[in-house]
Amino acid sequence: MDSAGTSTIKEEERTSESTRTVYQDVPEAPDLRTPPLSMHQLDGPRYTVKPKEYAGEGSWRSYRSHFERVATLNRWREEKLEYLWVNLTGAALGFVEGLPENQKSSYEVLCNALDQRFGAE
Numbered sequence: 001m002d003s004a005g006t007s008t009i010k011e012e013e014r015t016s017e018s019t020r021t022v023y024q025d026v027p028e029a030p031d032l033r034t035p036p037l038s039m040h041q042l043d044g045p046r047y048t049v050k051p052k053e054y055a056g057e058g059s060w061r062s063y064r065s066h067f068e069r070v071a072t073l074n075r076w077r078e079e080k081l082e083y084l085w086v087n088l089t090g091a092a093l094g095f096v097e098g099l100p101e102n103q104k105s106s107y108e109v110l111c112n113a114l115d116q117r118f119g120a121e
Helices: 060-073 080-086 090-097 107-118
Strands: 006-014 019-027
Touching: 060 080, 060 107, 080 107, 090 107
Parallel strands: none
Antiparallel strands: 006 019
8 A cells, every 4th residue: 555545456457469467556445434432422223231130149339330330321310210129139129128218219319228238248
C-alpha cells in the first residue's frame, strides 16, 4: 500500500502470443466496522439483560453491584425497586416480606435493610 491508501495489484493478461504483466492502483476498501456505542446512544431496539437472583447466600454487596449494572444497561430508574423485589428468592425474599412497610417503600431504603442483614456475608 502506498501513502495515498491504494494498493497495487498484479494482473496478467494472456494473449495468443505472449503474457504481459499489468500493474494498476486499486483504492483500499473503506473500513466498514461500526464504532462502539454506549448503551445510552442507542435509539433502536434494545435487549434486556436479566439480573441474577439473590437468595441471601453470598455477598449482598456483590449482588447489589451486579444489579446496579444491569439496571443501568436496562435503563431502569423508577422501577428498580420492583425489579429488585422480583429477583429476590429464599431467605432474602423472606426477610424483605417481613420488613415494615416504611422499609419497603424505596429502593435505597430496601437496599440499606438488605445490606444490614446480608452485607457482611
